[in-house]
Amino acid sequence: MIEGESGKEIKQKHNNHTDEEIEIDLMEIFRKIIAIRKTIYKAAGIGLMFGVIIAISIPKQYTVEVILSPEMGNNKGGGLSGLAASFLGSGVSMGDGTDALNASLSADIVSSTPFLLELSAMNIPVTKNEVMTLNTYLDEETSPWWGYVIGLPGMVIGGVKSLFIAEDESISSDKVSRQGTIELSKKELMKIGTLKKMIAASVDKKTSMTSVTVTFQDPKVAAVVADSVVKKLQEYIIDYRTFKAKEDCLYLEKLFKECRQEYYAAQKKYADYLDSHDNIILQSVRAEQERLQNDMNLAYQIYSQVANQLQVARAKVQEEKPVFAVVEPAVVPLEPSGTSRKIYVLAFVFLSVCIVISWNLFGKDLLNKFKEVCA
Template sequence: MTTEQHNRDMEPLNPNTDEMEIDLLDIVRKIIGIRKTLYKAAVAGAVIGLIVGFSIPRKYTVTVTLSPEMGDSKGNGGLAGLAASFLGSGASMGTDGSDALNAALSSDIVSSTPFLLDLLDMQVPSPDKDGEETDFSTYLDNQSSPWWSYVLGMPGMIIGGIRDLLSSDKEPAAEKSGLIVLTQEESDKIESLKKNISAAMDKKTAITNISVTLQDPKVTAVVADSVVRKLQECIIGYRTSKAKDDCAYLEKLYKDRQQEYYNAQKKYADYVDTHDNLILQSVRAEQERLQNDMSLAYQVYSQVANQLQMARAKVQEEKPVFAVVEPAVVPLRPSGMGKKMYILAFMFLAVFATMGWMLLGKDLLHRLRNF
């Protein structure tokens, strides 16, 4: 009785299962029926993938890994603290290490316009002539592009040419502090570099990865190494700029106070020499006053000298240390998708697009027309 009841409970599910099996078999039969069309679609997709694969130039990627020293609170440690211990507790220059520009902003620094603009003037190996060099801007002009980029860019080139013909003579660039005036060619190159040069930092480990992608392996490695060096110079320049300014100011102040002390010393010596045999009270008072002026000038001169030594030590202390974990290595294989992957991808897309159209698209279009 229990078995019969169970069978009765399962009977309503059988028609749906049979219908599903029939639908799957029907779909399989339809796919088999259009197999010749799918073969043609696969061949067409392979041809398109082959064309696309050969049209897209090969690119190489070089990644440099840095472990930079992060700005932290140094207090009286380092060279400045050592100088303070020798010069006395009164000679101190507080440093909190909180920099507005540090390794955490590597990504923004590398993608900034001034940084990339400086890269255009650097020398790189010439891909066409062994042993010769060319500037990076000229190298970018000679990079190849897919044929469809020229087709898509043709309207813009025509409009730009007409605009140049109709426009008046170019006005001289305004010379203002902090103002950067770029030509259209320079702007296009910088936008391209922003896509091909990147920096990413791991906030937990402070490891910074700098990646450069270009079409020549040697040029890619040279540019990656140059980006790392310029990034280091940029961060070091900022981290030490305040200390260098303080040091330059103290150098000038030191010379001024030194000259004041020498002048006070000379006045005192001259007065003592000319009034050596006089015992008047007024002479003693003037002599004491000049001696006090000389002592005060010496105290100020000595304090400035101590601060100058502290500032010189701080310049060296503020220089961050960058450990290159993985240097720039000339890549042996191109990055990105290879020609085989393009062929397989387009074959896959062509087969499934044709299958979807033959099995669903036609019926859907027919229903929409009859609606």
């Protein structure tokens, strides 16, 4: 029993000693911090100054978000084309199926180079009396001063190259060659990359809602561009969705005219034969008359079927147009987006204080030990 009690006392004394050491260490650290309080104040002042400079240098950004609820691709057998087919006959039908392109590809369309090239040519109102293209406006947006410092070597090299190479820097929608390739200059590629960062679209897989976000330094420009992106996105999807139906409609219209001409020719040939052989009663005449009548009836049946299919195709073009419900329209933002300037200032002050404290508490000792080892 005595040995057990002595063991407990030893453990208790050891724990008390450890607690005292921790308390002493914390007090020592606290005393060191108090001793360098003037240095900490200076560090906080320097951090405050740098934070203010950085916060002022970063231009304000305004973000506009537009939310769409588009109609997804599905089987439309009971639509306008189905209704037209039921009136014109059960044998008349067009190929139904799932759409090749639906709203799930909105993000890919918005970030595609042809889409951004067309968008860059749009006019945006900068002021009440001033209108410029989006491509020109991109040159008006400012960047932090360190962006110019980092990009200065590239600007110098580009300026030297421009003295020897003549280059057309204008962006237009005529950059697509006959082979379907797009030829862009280096400056144009940089602007397309900038637009890809400023304009984005995402689709919620659960609700199928499409969200389009646009970020610019001017709130009105951001709202105008967001509205234009939504409209152009709708046009792209409508063109993709109705392309096959329009192609079918054009083909059937051409086939309809050909069948009508063939029917009119067979009808005229039959009528002319009857007029020229009206009073002749011969078996050969009757056989030829019956053959011409069958040709005319066959031509009429084909002509009638093609006419019915043309009506169904015309209805299908309208049916294939998707419906877009704008849940949240483009609204001019009043407050800038992104990190607040106060956060930048507080972050730099906190970082400066932490660096000074860490250096005085640990950094100097580590440096002295390193010098002793090296010596």
